[in-house]
Amino acid sequence: MFLRRSATVLAAASLLLSACNDTVRSDTNLSLEEQATAAAGLIRSCGTDNLSADEIDAVEADVRAALRLTPTYGAALRGTGSVSVPVWFHVISKGAGTANGDVTDQQITQQLNVLNDAYAGRTGGVATPFVFTLA
Known part of the structure; x- marks a missing residue:
């Protein structure tokens, strides 16, 4: 019984492995040059039509x-005008105090200032109409 089951498993495994032949490409998106490269070794390509x-x-x-x-x-x-984006901060901490992960109101305000400066173009990039406010 064990020998028969082992033979069945071995036959199924060999069929599965032979079906996974990566050297044969059927990708219609590959040019003739890419197909030649694919024949020399496994390459991956995009599935989107060229x-x-x-x-x-x-x-x-x-x-x-x-x-x-x-x-x-x-x-x-x-x-016209600015677009106000309400922002919520969710703070997860081990306990009370900044040593345990709490965030002060000053740190939250500073982070909102960083967002507003970035989106206003004050730190480089393009100015946008977005203004972040504490919800």
Whole structure:
């Protein structure tokens, strides 16, 4: 009985392993050069279809057109002025006091200032209309 079960398990394992042949590629996204490289060794590739040159040009034109519209279009959608973002801080500590992980009100205010400075463009980058407030 044990010998029969072992033989069955061995046969199933060999079938499974032979089905996992990574040297044969059926990826339609690979060029002929990439297929030759794949035949020499295992490579992974994206499962997304490759775009033609015309499709790439069309997508790039759409993106350029959208970028030209974004500053006025985005502002028209949300209106003028700042966008207030309420922020909640959840503090998990071992006990009372900063030695046990508590955070002071001053530290919370300082962190809100860091967020506001970053999103206002004061620390580099682009100024945004977002203002973070303690909820």
